[in-house]
Amino acid sequence: MDITHTATAGTLESSDIQVTLAPGGDGIDINLTSDVIKQFGDQIKASITQVLNNYGITSAKVKAVDKGALDIVIKARTVAAVQRALDIVDQPKWEVL
């Protein structure tokens, strides 16, 4: 499935993450800003990638600004961004989490 337009979810406040998705790229290209990038960067990217894969998205540009979000928050924000980017906010996919 391909993303058709740019969409974003989340805030820049502590314990949150702001995820923006845009069409394009070969594969999933994640640009991550985080204070804990050294310790958790790979894990954050893996969580985002997993959600995208569950939606069948294989290529997208992702910008993520992490403010110390827990894994479940990262996944939830990514789900919200995907639902918006695919224009399927009225048909949530419960199974992707």
Added chain:
Amino acid sequence: MMTATMRDLYLSDRMTMHQWREFLESQGIQEFPANEVEPLEETIGLFDEDDQLVATGSLAGPILKYIAVRHDDAGHGALFNRIVGELVSRLAQRGITHYFVFTKPRYIDSFEHVGFTCLARVERGGLLEGGMPGIDTYLETVRALGSWPASAAIVMNANPFTLGHRRLVEIAAQENEHVYVFVVHEDRSLFTTDERLQLVRAGVADLKNVTVVDGSDYLIGFAAFPAYFLPSSKDVIDYQTKLDATLFRDWFVPALGITRRYVGQEPYSPTTEAYNQALKAVLEPPTQVTVVERKRAGQEPISASRVRKLIAQGDMEGLEGLVPSTTRFFIQDHLAQLQMRI
């Protein structure tokens, strides 16, 4: 930790305006010219328990403006993030996912910390962008048009494309293997962005080593430059031109291998003259700046403003010798429409 409450500030209310200005002045922002304040579409504020304003920010189109956070607060980083986060999500609701901010040097780090990319930084301040698609994506699309070991570059508004522009491109095309012509994107001219692009493309179609590119938001894209932290208009021009030249040097030159930049000589416009000087100061070396003398028609140099005057007067014969036939045909076909816009 202090809990601050977010509220909209309606600056049309005199008391609110007064409070807002007083707060910004206390944070070192002193300038409130009408051309900066009137375009503000939304302004938000954070208030502490005593109902004192502790942080604010505004939106004007895709540009974040008048951002300030009370500096003595221990939690000022959190306040800054809330203000920026709220402005960004309001933009997202309007469908705007790519936005900009001009800011003082001391805020550059704070913006980078919330995912903004610094496009250019000079002594007085910086220009940053946030969201997507960013400058990397733009430069990728330009690179996808072809690859050349070295290129020359010209930036033009071309409002509309004249024989003066044509000569500038011809000279660059003769002296270089490949030339990029970037057309300023900002849609504030008599001819629309699409029309200007179309006329440049048509006017250089026979030059095989020339690539015409939409300059997007990255080349002299901000005619409405914020004057609020600079005292005089001369300073504004100086700062703006340096910022623009720096952005070109830091992003376009390395990504596209630009070794020369061509500019038209500007005897009459002090702004353009200042711009050409700033380009030389910032780009040279390694990118050489070549100033080309203006082509003349009769006594006067050819300029797009001369062409626009003739359009206003409906003087089609006067266009002879000033514009290529592609531009002339377009003007003839759209004369009434163009005159309506003036």
